[in-house]
Amino acid sequence: MHAAVDALSTLSRSASADSSLPQRVSDLRKACAKCWSKDKEASRKVVDAIVDCAQVPNFPGELTVSAIDALLTLARNELDTSDYETYEKVNERMGKALKLAESFAERSDTSDREDQRNTHPTLLRAISNTGYTLAGALYNASRATHAIGFIQQSCLVGERALALADASGTDKDKEIVALREHIPRRWELLAICKLKATDRRGAVEGYGKALVWHVALLAPEVAKLDDKINHFVSQLVGISVGELFDPESVLLSRLFANLDVEQRVVCLMMERAVRVLEDMMHKPVAQKAMELAVGELIKLWGDEHPVKRAKLLISLLKHQYYTNGPSIDVSSEEVLELLSTENLKRDARYKSHIPEYIAQTHIWAALLLHKANAPTADVVAQANAASEKLLGMVNPVVEPVSTKAAGKRPVGRTRSISRRGAKDKETAPSKDKNTPVPLVLEDQIGLIQSMDMIAQILGLLNYTVLKLQFLHLIVWICEETNAGGTAEVHIKTSIDLSTLYVQLGQMETAMNVLSRSNELAETTGAKIGIPTLVMLRLLFADVLARLRKTDESAKVYLTAVELSEQIEPAEKGAAYMVKTQARLQALQQSATACRVYASIQASRDDTLSMLLALMQSLRLWNRAIDILLRLSEKIQPSAPAEPNNPFEIQ
16 A cells, blocks of 8 residues: 555656556556545545546646546545544545536546536535535434434435436436436435534525425426425425414425426415414414415416315414414404316316315304304304205205104204215105215314304304204214214214203104214224223213113223223323313313212212212312313402612602
8 A cells, every 4th residue: 555655656756657557557446445444544545646636737637537436436535423533534625526527527538528427417416425425424423413414415415416417418317317316315314414413504405405406307297295295395495484473484485496496386385385384373463464465376377277276275263262363354254255166177176175164164154253252143144054965965854853852953863964875855866876975074173163163152152053064964974974073073063962862852863863972982992092082981871871861871881990090190290270270170071070979879869969969069060160160260460579778768
C-alpha cells in the first residue's frame, strides 16, 4: 500500500499518463476497499493519492470516476455512528467527491463530449445514493440531527442529477429511473429529521418536496390517492396549520403551479386536506384554513361536482354544531338544493348515496336549530324530514301491533323495519320482481352517531314516538350492513329501545328487543365491551322480573354481577377525567343493579326489600349527579392577594 502511495504521488507530479493508468487505478481502488479493515490509514493515503491524480488536468477522465468511487466507498466505511469525529471526516469526503464531479463536467480536454454529459448525472447519482445511505445509518442510530446535512445534500444532488439526465436524454436509464422513484423517500427522511430537530418549517418544506416528487410518479389514470400521498398531505397540513399557524399553506395547488399535474389529482389532494382539517376545527386557525380550502375546492370543482360540494357543506354543518364553525356561510337549504339537482354530471356514481346525504342534512339542521334555541316545531320538522328519508332508504313494512300491548302505535312492534323490499305506492310491482337491494352507506358510523344524537334530543323534547323510530332505524342499519364494528352500537341502541318500551309498559316488545341483542352478544361477545354486556344482562333481568319470571331473572342477574367483576378499574396514573368517567360508570351500574334487584323482590311480593333497594339506587344516582355537578361548576377566580405593606394605613 505504501509503495502504491509513493507511485501515485510521483505520477501526480507528471504531465502525462499512459492509457493503462485508469485500469490500474481501478484495480488499486478495489484492493484498497478490501484492505480497509486491516490497514485503515494506508487505505486513506491511497484514496488521497488517487484524488490528487484525478485533479491533474491532462490525465484521463476515467481517473475522476475512480477517485469519486473511492471517496464514496471510504466515506461509507469510515462512518461510525457512535463516534462524532467521523461525521466531519465523512462530510469532508463527500464534499471532495462533489467537487470532483463538478470539475469533471467542466473539463474541456475530453474527446467524447456526449459521454461526458452522460457520465456527469451518473456521478451525481452515486453521490446522492451514498448521502442517503449515510443519513439512513445515522437516523437508525438515533442521530437524526446529524443526518440532516447528508440527507439534504442527497436530495439536492439527486434533483440535479435528474435534471441533467432529462437534458441529456438518459432519463430512461434504469439507475436514473430508480433514483427518481427514491427521491420522495429522501425528502421524507429529511422532513422527519428536521421535525426531530424541531425545525418545523424545514419539515414542511421537506414534506412539500416529497409530495411534489411522489405526485410526479403517479400514473395518468389514477383514480384515488395512495397511502403515501395521504400521509404527506396530512403531515403538511397538520404541521403548517396546527403548529406554524399558517392557514394559507393548505392551498396545495401552489406547490404545483409550474408543474404539469392534472387538476383531478389536485382536487383529490385538497379533499384530503379538508379531511385533515376536520379533526382540527377546534382551533381558530384551522377554521380559517378550512374557509380557504373550501373556496379553493369549489373553484376547482366548478359546476361538475354538485354532490361532492354538498358533502363538503354537510361536513361544515357538522363542525358548526360542535364549534363556532368556519366563517364561510353554510345553510341546509343550499345543500338540499345541490342534492336535488337532476344532472349530477361527474358525480353520477354518488346517486345511490343522495338519500343518505339528504337525511344527514336534515339531522344536522335539526341539531343546529336546537343549539340555537329555535322553536321545537322547527326542530321536529327537520327530524321528521330526516326520518322520512331514512324510512324511504330502508323501505319498512309495519307489522301489526298486538292488541294486548299498551297503545296501538307503530312503536309497539317487535321490529319496526322489515328486511323485505317495499312496494311503490303508485305502481305495485309483482313479488318476483321485488328483490331486496343491499344497503350501502358511505359514512355508516357518522350517520349512526348523528341519528343517535337527534334521537336523544327528541327524547328530551318528549317526542317519544319519533325517538323510537330513529332508534329502530339505527338497529336496522346495524343489522343490514352486518358490520362487526357496529355490534356494540347495536346493543347499546337496543338497550335504549327496551328502556323506552318498559316505560311505555310494552314488556313483551322489550323482551323481544333484548333477546335479539342477547343472541348477538353471544355470537360477537369479543367485540363488545364488558360494561355494555353488564347493562344488557341487567336490563334483561329487569324485564324478566317484571314479567314474573323470577327464577330466570335471578340467574341472569347473578350472571351480570359475575361479569361486572371482570371490569378493570382505572389505572392509578390515569387522567382525572378518565377516573371520573370510570367512577360514573360504576355508579350507573350499581344503581341499575339495585333497581333490578328491587324488581326481582317486587316479583316475590317482598315490598320491604324492594323499597330498600330502590332507596339505595336513588342514593347512588344522587352520588353520580353530585359528581356531574362538580364537573360543571365554574371555578371562580380568587381575589388578588393584598400586598403585605407595613407602611400602608388601614
